[in-house]
Amino acid sequence: MTIQNFLKTLKTAKRTSASTLSPKPYQHLPDLVSPFLTASKPLDASTLQDLNSTDFHDILTNPHLKASKCYRFFNSVVKNQSVLSFKPHLQDHLTLISRLLKARLFADTESMLKAVSIDENLRYPFLVIASAVENCCFESRIMAKFFNLMLKVYSDGGKFSEAAEVFDFMKNNGIEIDERTCTVHLNALKRADELGLALDFFDQMVQTGLEISVYSLTSVVDGLCRNGDIKEGREIVEEMSGRGVKANVITYNTLIHSCAKRWDFEELDLVLALMNKAGVGYNVETYKFLINGYTSYGKIEEAERLVMEMHAKGLRVDSYLYNLMMNGYCKLGSIENVLLLLGRMSDRGVKPNADTYWPIINWYSKVGGMEMAMKYVREMQKMGFELDKVMYDTLIDRFCRNGMADEAFEIRIEMERKGIHADISLCNQIGELLCETYQTEKAKMLMNIMIKRGKCPKTVSFTSAIS
Known part of the structure; x- marks a missing residue:
């Protein structure tokens, strides 16, 4: 066959192949949901009554539909569960989760994972989920994203034993562990005041051979410092330095701040020496x-x-x-x-x-x-x-203690102009001092101000002197 004849045959084959393709890739979808999936129209709950589990699964696996549309449809089905003749099962969730992960829609993926792992009404035990995932034959990249996100979901939800279970499963099955996810888990343990669990988990990270980041190291050091275990924090920095994990200035500042506020200058000197040795400014x-x-x-x-x-x-x-x-x-x-x-x-x-x-x-x-x-x-x-109120009150008290009635009175007037009112006890102090120095007019003026403010002078010598 000549090259020209081969090219003609190839063109004919392409035209024939194209003519057999459906011009409407959505035509095989159930009529009741096609408008909703293709045009983003509101879904009438009554139209879902005829939806069956087979059609539901076909929609979720339809390659012509974007993962985001499938997710929107899935949520609508779940919200209208009462009118359905079936209930979405774990396999349906995992099918859609796989598609969302491939589309990098991580927020939506996390929402679905929360439903199957944490939600009180729906959740499945971790080993059930893990077994189902293995049956789905996820590719290794998607499987790694799935389990790392599961670890985060459990951790964020305070399910620390389940998070540890995920970590062990990944470690034992050779699934790539994201060190950043581990840092998130360390921070969650620290916030929950589970320092012991955080230290155990960090040790597991090290023993697993993960490339520990300075962020994970700093998180652990911060937890120890908050607990007052500064020495142990410094020793971990030294140990990890020997493993090639270099603390940064934030790590050292965590130790320095704890030493300084506790006046632990002996430990502070050791931290500063370690910082200097590491060449961190x-x-x-x-x-x-x-x-x-x-x-x-x-x-x-x-x-x-x-x-x-x-x-x-x-x-x-x-x-x-x-x-x-x-x-x-x-x-x-x-x-x-x-x-x-x-x-x-x-x-x-x-x-x-x-x-x-x-x-x-x-x-x-x-x-x-x-x-x-x-x-x-x-x-x-x-x-x-x-000056603020505390400053004014302090000055008035000091003037009165030094017998300076005029100055105390003037400061009180200055306060009034600025809308600041002195304590009643200080006004009584000024009034007494004015009376002792025979400045009854100023004492009367002060008493009138106090009465206008709804404050009744309480000192007998003050009120009797000007009555």
Whole structure:
């Protein structure tokens, strides 16, 4: 046969083959559901009465229908279960699940898996599902996706024993395990406060030979740290480093934060040494955790050294870190260092806030330096920061303790203008002091304000002096 004759024969065969194909691939579908499946029209429940299990299965396996349409149809059937002469069985679910997985419709797949594995009315035991899946002869790629998603569904639903059963089944049958799914399960165990189960599962992951990610490692370390087992967390980091799993800065920050807030500086030094050995540098969060821990313990100079180190590295230093140090120095009574830090903030271009000024104001007012306290109050207000109720109440109390009735009264008036009302006990304090200094007009004015606010003066000396 010549090449020309062969090509003619091939063209004739193609035309003949094409003519035998149905121009309407949906024509063999049951008439009652064709409009619903092909045109997305609403499905009338009454039309389902004549649907049988054979037609139902044919629809789910029809290659001309998209998996998404089959899923929509399946849900409609389930919702109208009462009018059907049959009930969708496990094989129907698995048939559609396989198609959804191939179409990468994972959210829909997960919804169906929840129905057969967790739903109280429908669920099947895991081994029944696993056996049915094997009978379906899923290809290995789809089977791996199926069981990994099952592990996640059980884990999300708090069915931890079933999740462990899935993991064992996959391990024993050579089904590829997705390490990311395992991380999801570790996080679920941690949220459920099942640290023991999380550690056991992580150990199984390691023994199985999975390539452990830093995310799984960090999840386990975080769980241990939350439980106060910082040493064990550090030892796991060391052990996994020997296996080639390198902790990152987030892992180390988890350990550092736990050490710092517990003032466990001995363990902290070991963590920092391990971090340095691994060549992992500090980030802004690392410095914040360290500075917070040092300042709360009173190691302010160490905290200040770290802040200067941040500046030298070009890392962003905000007012929060300076405020921590200033609070620390105030607790130690070292106001000179506080003022030095305030100056350094300005030199470094770090803008102060209300929390920067308040420790200074509070310290001066506590030791009787009300003039200096008010100097920083006015400076703070010029910067655009206002006093809150607690700050005003504190200043009034300090003025009264120092016998400064006029200043206490003026602060009270300033509060009123801003719509802030002092506590009744402080108003009584001011009133008593005004009466003691024979300022009865101001005392009357204060009493009238209190009455308008629905507060009745309670101090006898106050009310009797102005009556």
